[in-house]
Amino acid sequence: MTARSTRRTTAAHSRLAAVGALAVAGALMLTGCGDQTKDTKDTDKSSDNASSASAPLAGKLPASIRDKGVIRVGSDISYAPVEFKDASGKTSGIDPDLAEAMGKQLGVTFDFQNGTFDALLTGLRSNRYDMAMSAMTDNKNRQDGVDSTTGKKVGEGVDFVDYLQAGxxxxxxxxxxxxxxxxxxxxxxxxxxxxxxxxxxxxxxxxxxxxxxxxxxxxxxxxxxxxxxxxxxxxxxxxxxxxxxxxxxxxxxxxxxxxxxxxxxxxAAPYGIAVAKDSTQLRDALKAAMDAIIKNGEYQKILAKWGAEDGAVKQSAVNGGK
Structure with a gap:
């Protein structure tokens, strides 16, 4: 065998080896890519399942609120035991505790913002708040935006999610x-x-x-x-x-x-969470969350904590006031 043919044979062997190496490498890359895609999907699925488990009703909220993770609540925080500032300055009471329990279902926090009671619905109409929760009685006048003294319409009415009976x-x-x-x-x-x-x-x-x-x-x-x-x-x-x-x-x-x-x-009449008439998705999400905590027993524990068990309801309602 001549030196030239030896070099050619060696070169051929080298090329074959290189091709083989590339094939193996390609196979490994493809295998790696396939595993990576599977792992990513599995991870995403696991994350979604964890999210659903921690906040099962999050998908019911409007996207704008879900993305912010906060619901702005107008409230007169001076009406113990429904809502008030405790000795440490923390907002406490029936409504904040119920809102916190609902937040676990919805995956959001409820930010209670203090205001005078007679201005809460005005703040809701002007979009200062997403909802009002303040021992507010659900009645037809408020649903229709009518002044209870004059009988005249003073603004857009609101919808209520009722959650407690009180006289x-x-x-x-x-x-x-x-x-x-x-x-x-x-x-x-x-x-x-x-x-x-x-x-x-x-x-x-x-x-x-x-x-x-x-x-x-x-x-x-x-x-x-x-x-x-x-x-x-x-x-x-x-x-x-x-x-x-x-x-x-x-x-x-x-x-x-x-x-x-x-x-x-x-x-005796229902307390209601007030929302703007056009906030139907938020209203329905709040109702679902309230019903969920009634069903899982958190609602009853909160009312018992504040001595309000007599006002408990078995299910929330929309605009149940008269």
């Missing part, structure tokens, strides 16, 4: 009822209420029934704490508020020595 109560200084045992006993007296509430509406309605010379004086304040301060100081004869609030004030104010409830609850 309205009257309370006085302990041992100093001034003879008040019902709404009809208020003529000739002074009652303190929070502005924009059903309590104020009831007081105005009662004032129209009073005979001449027995005027019912209504003192309306920005929040219920101010109304209670007026009662405590003797500047009012009674306060009216929702029963859970009245009961909490009687139990806690002055170690239980300041106030007492007089008479029975009246006007």
């Amino acid at each position: 309205v109560s009257i309370y006085t200084r302990k041992g100093d009822t001034k003879g008040i045992a019902s709404w009809s006993d208020l003529c000739g007296k002074k009652i303190a209420v929070e502005r924009g509430t059903v309590s104020e509406d009831l007081a105005k309605a009662e004032a129209k029934k009073c005979p001449g010379g027995e005027k019912l004086t209504i003192q309306a304040f920005d929040d219920n704490q101010q109304a209670e301060t007026r009662l405590r100081s003797g500047g009012a004869d009674a306060v009216s508020a929702d029963f859970p609030v009245a009961a909490y004030a009687v139990k806690t104010s002055g170690g239980g020595k300041d106030f007492q409830i007089v008479g029975d609850q009246v006007e």
